[in-house]
Amino acid sequence: MTQIHPDLEHFNPVTVIGAGTIGLSWATLFLAHGLTVRIYDPRPDLKEVADHHFDSIGSTLTLLNLPSSGFESRLSLESDLQQAVTGAAVIQENGPEKLVLKQTLFADIEKYIEPHTLLLSSSSTIPASDISASMKDKSRMLIGHPFNPPLVMPLVEVVPGKSTSKEAIEDALVFYKALGKAPQHIQKEVFGFVxxxxxxxxxxxxxxxxxxxxxxxxxxxxxxxxxxxxxxxxxxxxxxxxxxxxxxxxxxxxxxxxxxxxxxxxxxxxxxxxxxxxxxxxxxxxxxxxxxxxxxxxxxxxxxxxxxxxxxx
Ligand SMILES: NC(=O)c1ccc[n+]([C@@H]2O[C@H](COP(=O)([O-])OP(=O)(O)OC[C@H]3O[C@@H](n4cnc5c(N)ncnc54)[C@H](O)[C@@H]3O)[C@@H](O)[C@H]2O)c1
Structure with a gap:
């Protein structure tokens, strides 16, 4: 059984929203670190896309000295948003790079989660203050922008919005560090980050x-x-x-x-x-x-x- 880093224990389970290039790569990293992962995507071919990805990623995991098997029991694929996010400790969002879609998604997610859930968006360009605009509580939402592919590349830009709490920033930094990443806290929100x-x-x-x-x-x-x-x-x-x-x-x-x-x-x-x-x-x-x-x-x-x-x- 894959050992979980002690710092990751209270970040389990994780929900990955969007099963494209970035979402599937994050999901692989989370699974390889022993976390339980739910992947949500409305696409009808979600299972085929996920199967294709996990069938071909083994050699990269081996190069990274990470486990490449035993994921099935900790992985589920969801087409229902409520089911996917209920009880999640962390949500890493990787839907299309569209402001209104991300705003709607986070406002919907907020209806089903606990207040302590850490809400991260992989957005490449859109600030958290814009994405969280329709949320009631914006304090746990921020950007965790990886460099493609997040499984391999060390950098994650951690970019808080105007209402993000200090605790959420600290949690995001701890979470990504425990996954072996090199998070950088970006001090000021700008379109496209650094x-x-x-x-x-x-x-x-x-x-x-x-x-x-x-x-x-x-x-x-x-x-x-x-x-x-x-x-x-x-x-x-x-x-x-x-x-x-x-x-x-x-x-x-x-x-x-x-x-x-x-x-x-x-x-x-x-x-x-x-x-x-x-x-x-x-x-x-x-x-x-x-x-x-x-x-x-x-x-x-x-x-x-x-x-x-x-x-x-
Ligand atoms: N590709 C990159 O190099 C890169 C790097 C860093 C960050 N990002 C960011 O990551 C995010 C995802 O990018 P990508 O390249 O993986 O895109 P992608 O097009 O490969 O994947 C997007 C996925 O989102 C799904 N989706 C569509 N509508 C959705 C909805 N309403 N809810 C949930 N999922 C939905 C699609 O079915 C698709 O599987 C974007 O915000 C992008 O800016 C991309």
Whole structure:
């Protein structure tokens, strides 16, 4: 039987709302740490989707040194929201990234739960103050935003809303730490939080350069893996910049390369994702990555990411 971390005992059972990419990955992490998990999703093919996921995730769990069997007795699939959330200690929501849907979902969930239930949303961009707008008690609701896939990636951005209590923030940090994650308490609510704002700034330029024919899509991957990605995995962007300034550090870097950076910011692309742009970039992605299935590509990515994580630790 899988041992539960003592800090996780009062966070059991967990309900995972939404059985897409993120929900199923969280569910796997929770199960592998011995928690009892209910997955709720209104999709009619919930069982097929869950079976496909759990049949293919074993090798990633093994790479993570986590148990990969014995989940069945602690896992249930639910198509009824009330049944799914009643008695849950934690709810991790992973429905579509739509404000009104999330607002309605949390207002509905509130009808069936105990006041102490910890309410977490995986939202990539929408602040907790907006998602909890229709709730009566907003004190236990906050963002627990993972990086895909949450089973593998350490970061979880813990972003409280204006009405989130200190206890709920502390509980979220304890919960994610006990699951082996690296939660970061983000101090102020902004759309997109931190990791995605940084990521999207860079993706905007990468997509623009590919669309303009400056560089092939798969070559962007190589360029980043061999330079920025490697440096940032070791030092992060800000320390990287500080070190780029030599003995004068960050100040020297800004005085020396500041004007060049400003010129570069001024010429950066501002792609509009209209239908034609999406079609052009999608066609390029099929040319670049069509040699393998998404499952195969994701498996290779997980293996490499685990190797890097193991080296780091
Ligand atoms: N994909 C990512 O890289 C990523 C990373 C971090 C966070 N997130 C966030 O996680 C959440 C889920 O993203 P995803 O990529 O897993 O999406 P997804 O489209 O893969 O999955 C969403 C799931 O929600 C289900 N759903 C639809 N209506 C629902 C409802 N009313 N109640 C409950 N479930 C419902 C769908 O059937 C689907 O299975 C989003 O808020 C997203 O911003 C995504």
């Amino acid at each position: 990791a995605n704002r940084l990521q999207f700034a860079m993706l905007r330029e990468a997509m623009y350069l590919v669309d303009e024919g400056v560089v092939a899509m798969e070559d962007v991957d190589e360029i980043v893996k061999d330079s920025i990605g490697l440096r940032w995995a070791a030092a992060g962007p800000m320390l990287g910049m500080h070190l780029g300034g030599g003995q004068g550090g960050m100040e020297s870097f800004m005085r020396h390369l500041g004007p060049t950076m400003e010129k570069s910011w001024a010429v950066q692309g501002n792609l509009i994702l209209d239908e034609e742009t999406i079609s052009r970039l999608a066609a390029k992605s099929r040319d670049s990555y069509g040699y393998a299935t998404i499952d195969e590509l994701a498996h290779t990515r997980d293996q490499k990411q685990m190797a890097i994580l193991n080296l780091r630790s």
